[in-house]
Amino acid sequence: MSIKSLDPRVTRENLPEQPNTESIKDLHQWQTYEVFHQVKKGDHHIHVGPVHAPNPDMALILAKEQYARRYKCVNLWVVKTADIKKTDYEDEDIFETNQEKMYREAGGYKVMERINKFKAEHKNK
């Protein structure tokens, strides 16, 4: 006996009524690619998520379907996840600016006090 469904396409498949609990024989662990989209020309490409694909060409096709199906997109990049070198959140402190390194921040340069003092001195003369 096969499954009788409300969907004639399902009925035509002659699916067994007894549930099959066997695992899939071959797991296709494809490479993952990270996808970057550009919303309009001139913008930066922004990371939107991954796709599974056997090669870069398929990755682009799937990325278009997955991430550019709706809403504007003018350009897509894909890059192998494995090729991305990244920092660790554990090392977040490497991005912190040291107090003694204020010479490389805009806020490290305060001239108004000197200008005002200079102006005041020269006004009196």
Added chain:
Amino acid sequence: MYGGGYIFEETKNGHSEKDDEKKLEQFEAKIAAGEKIEPSEWMPAEYRKQLIRMIEQHAHSEIIGALPEGTWITRAPGFRRKLALMAKVQDEVGHAQLLYSAAETLGKPREEMINDLITGKSKYSNVFNYPAKTWADTAVIAWLIDAGAIINQVANSKGSYGPYCRALERICLEESFHLKYGHDNVVFLATGTPKQREMVQEALIRWWPPIMHFFGPSDKISVHTETLMRWKVKMASNDDMRQKFLDMYVPKIWDLGLTIPDPKLKKNEETGKWDYTEPDWDEFKRVINGDGPCNKERLAVRRRAEEKGEWVRNALQRPTEKYTIPLA
């Protein structure tokens, strides 16, 4: 957008003994401060496990959820409706891909999740074990089940796990047309001929119990989820979400002159909450454990799709390609 009524396991003391107390403290402080947790960061084993379970269930619900509605693609009334339904079904499958990717970042490969679905090991939203008997059922699903899912997903998108939140944001963006589409279909039938009204009324009667089941068991009987709430894995209690849904949609259903098959359903003026007949949670449990009207069919269809696609995957397979967990 179909997630809702996730089945959680009871958490023991919130964390396992292996977890480092200091790291756990930092982790909880981050979450309390509203920060997101990213895949490579330290997290309690229990957090990882429950998240995989929840996101995976959500992904499966999208895949299986496409099937009841898909039943009517070939017999949709009119070309425009057929195109719209196909677009909606495609969206749901796309959402599953986004969610599988989010779950993968926690360390369980996509193929393993698909395998667990097909072999009946993983759960998915219970409502999809019921059949869509007529076209009107697809209208009720697209309107009210999607509405329920939206309430759940909007809450979850404010959760603590970065990749899941980002996936949900994209899902919510793409989703905007589903609810409108479903509402349009229900309104069209409800304001149509007597036969059309009858169809949509009957579909509502069929779908009301699954809709009430959708948010999961009542807080009175469901497992304790305080830790999951503190970790912002679960964002609202089942009963709170159910109340919110009733608040938003019961008036809209009544506007159309449709009858909801629950004589007890009314807003309690004193408590400000909805009174309703307690859903049949024994049936809920029975169906989720495999004994629903369509469980076998759903899994068999999914398995057949997997088998039919195998030659394509084999043809594309490159033996040198190695799987890496995505960054999401």
